Amino acid sequence: MISKKSYSLTAVPMGHSNAYLLTAGGSAVLVDTGCPGKINKLESALRENGLDFPDLGLVILTHTHYDHAGCLAEIKERSGAKVLVHEAEAGCLEKGYTPFPKGTMWFSRIISGLANSLFAFRAKYVPVKPDIVINKEYDLGYYLPGTKARVIPTPGHTEGSVSVVLGNEEVVVGDTLFNDFPKTVFPPFANDEKQLFRSWEKLAETSCATFYPGHGGALSIEKLADSYRKLSKRV
Ligand SMILES: [Zn+2]
Ligand SMILES: [Zn+2]
Secondary structure, eight states, rough: OOOOOOOOEEEEEEETTTEEEETTTTTEEEOOOTTTTTTHHHHHHHHTTTTTTGGGGEEOOOSOOHHTTTHHHHHHHHHHHHHEEEEEHHHHHTTOOOOOOSHHHHHHHHHHHTTTTTTGGGGGGOOOOSSESSSEEEOOOOSSSSSOOOEEOSSSTTTTOEEEETTTTEEETTTTTTSSSSSSSOOOOOHHHHHHHHHHHHHTTTOEEEEEEEBOOOOEEOOOOOHOOOOOOOG
């Protein structure tokens, strides 16, 4: 757990993806909801922070892949929290299915092909009707009082991908950055690589130093800058 002046951020591993619990001024916000069936991990994290489900005021989805929307329906039911999603993926969320993005590397092209055919059933999750549908920056002052927190669109991995910027300190980025590999933060899957690099530029412009991805641990602006230098010429 990392504590900062105006808020606290707790990473909650929920299967092979991370959710993040943000608290400020007695309010709690969850970013992403992990893989299906992992709600007990969140329950423990809430308890460790002296919280329970009804304390959650808002759930933000960085995007709607099953490994980020997996426990959403159950969390919404137990907490009554509002659900925020980008308009490009609101329809997917209401259907409970979001196709896998294109592979960006040889092995992930194979995985992507299989995921959208033979294993499409595994990408399904319980559908949810969102409460807040955005198509531009969204201020989180109401849900995280006393912080300069906001949601910004960061498309590329998927069209409706968003990130949560916490002042000029930290950003929760979903799958816009991957930290599963030692030398790169490039996601193995992305629908639009060009858009993805524009989103990386947006992340760098926040002046934040630390980024919290959907897969793997926190990473520094230096690692992002290094991957950008090496890879942005590929598009
Ligand atoms: Zn994803
Ligand atoms: Zn993911």
